Amino acid sequence: MIDNTIPFYDLYGEAFIRQEPNVAHVEDIATRSRGLGWEIAPHRHNRLSQIIAVFNGQWTVDLDDKHHELQGDWLVLIPAGVVHGFHFASNTQGFVLSLNDSLLAGNGQSDTNISELSALDWRPQTLKFKNAEQISHFCNYIKLLKHELTADGVAQNLAVNHLVQMILVTVLRQQRLQDMTLSNASRESDILLKFRALIEQHYQHHLTVKDYAQHLHISVSKLNRLCRTLLHGSPKSIIHQRLLIEAKRSLVYTKQSVEEISAQLGFSDPAYFSRYFKKMVGVTARAFRQQGNIK
Numbered sequence: 001m002i003d004n005t006i007p008f009y010d011l012y013g014e015a016f017i018r019q020e021p022n023v024a025h026v027e028d029i030a031t032r033s034r035g036l037g038w039e040i041a042p043h044r045h046n047r048l049s050q051i052i053a054v055f056n057g058q059w060t061v062d063l064d065d066k067h068h069e070l071q072g073d074w075l076v077l078i079p080a081g082v083v084h085g086f087h088f089a090s091n092t093q094g095f096v097l098s099l100n101d102s103l104l105a106g107n108g109q110s111d112t113n114i115s116e117l118s119a120l121d122w123r124p125q126t127l128k129f130k131n132a133e134q135i136s137h138f139c140n141y142i143k144l145l146k147h148e149l150t151a152d153g154v155a156q157n158l159a160v161n162h163l164v165q166m167i168l169v170t171v172l173r174q175q176r177l178q179d180m181t182l183s184n185a186s187r188e189s190d191i192l193l194k195f196r197a198l199i200e201q202h203y204q205h206h207l208t209v210k211d212y213a214q215h216l217h218i219s220v221s222k223l224n225r226l227c228r229t230l231l232h233g234s235p236k237s238i239i240h241q242r243l244l245i246e247a248k249r250s251l252v253y254t255k256q257s258v259e260e261i262s263a264q265l266g267f268s269d270p271a272y273f274s275r276y277f278k279k280m281v282g283v284t285a286r287a288f289r290q291q292g293n294i295k
Contacts (some may be wrong), residue, residue, distance in 0.1 A: 023103040024160060026146040029054065029094040038092065042085035044253070045078075047101050049122070051171065052076040052086070053142070054094035055135065060087045063124040064245060073129040075138075075174060082124045083253065095142050103164060117165065120172045121193055123200065127174040138170045188226055191216055195223065195235070203242045204266040209235045244280055247273075251289040258285045 029052075033040060042062060052061075053075050061068040061076055062085045068076075078084050080101050104122070129135050145163040148156055179189035198215055212235065213220045220235075227235045243265060250261045262273035277285045 023100045024145065024149060024164060025098040026142060026149060027096050029088060029092050029096060032096070033088055033092070038088040038090055040086040042083050044083045045080055047080055048098045049080045049101060049104060050078040050099070051097040051167070052078065052094065053138065054088070054092055057092040057094060058089045059092060061126065064249065066124070068126050070126060073135055075127040075129065075171060077122065077125050077127070077171065079122055079124060097142065097167065099164065117168055117172060120168055121175055121196065123196065127171070127178055129174065130177045134170060134173065138167065141166045141170065188230070191218065192226055192230055199239055199242050203239065203246065204264070206266050209239070212239070240280060247277060247285070248288065251285055252292055
């Protein structure tokens with residue numbers, strides 16, 4: 001069970017003492033984890049997103065209500081606000097890259113040469129490195145970024161921004177390789193990536209499956225087939241999952257009333273939200289909050 005007083009940190013264990021945190025921070029996993037018994041308790045960051053990379057290691061990762069047991073070479077993406085915790089094997093080798101959301105927001109938006117970065121699927125996820133060459137490139141970018149962040153060279157901000165972009169390009173490539181592994185039909189994978197992105201934009205608007213299909217320019221039956229085949233669920237259930245995880249987060253990790261959460265999630269009637277939540281989860285929203293458990 002996750003404590004309902006899950007703290008917000010700038011970096012793990014460091015309370016918000018700066019009004020404007022640095023745009024990026026790099027540290028070895030051992031730097032912070034060794035002194036804590038290789039255990040990082042559940043926590044979250046308000047304005048920082050993170051990329052965790054572990055090489056030839058064994059570790060467990062909790063991302064909101066998902067538990068992952070990983071072995072080998074992995075990347076883990078953690079958007080701001082996602083509750084996460086880790087348990088690493090002793091002497092784990094890897095990096096933690098923390099990025100201010102203001103830096104992420106600027107990537108891929110204005111420079112046409114890097115506009116493809118807007119396709120990066122920035123949600124909590126695990127990505128397995130597919131080849132040694134990509135690991136080598138990623139480690140080089142991280143080491144160069146770590147150097148630039150501690151140096152005082154000419155055009156330092158420009159160097160930092162470009163290195164962050166190359167790191168994000170590496171992440172995007174890993175996502176594309178993973179999508180190709182899941183399905184040989186790359187167009188179908190792209191459709192589902194766009195479906196996920198649309199859900200992220202509109203889950204509070206309560207769009208129907210037909211609405212999403214129209215946005216994607218496909219039929220409802222095709223969207224249903226793709227979701228069941230590749231995501232192992234119906235489109236409706238996937239939409240509900242996203243809405244419910246936000247409701248659960250708010251109930252456990254905020255002091256908002258059920259009525260406030262209901263309005264925030266686009267429900268016009270708090271009573272309907274309560275009935276919906278109990279039907280989907282099996283307990284009332286208030287009982288869920290008392291349990292303090294999002295699993």
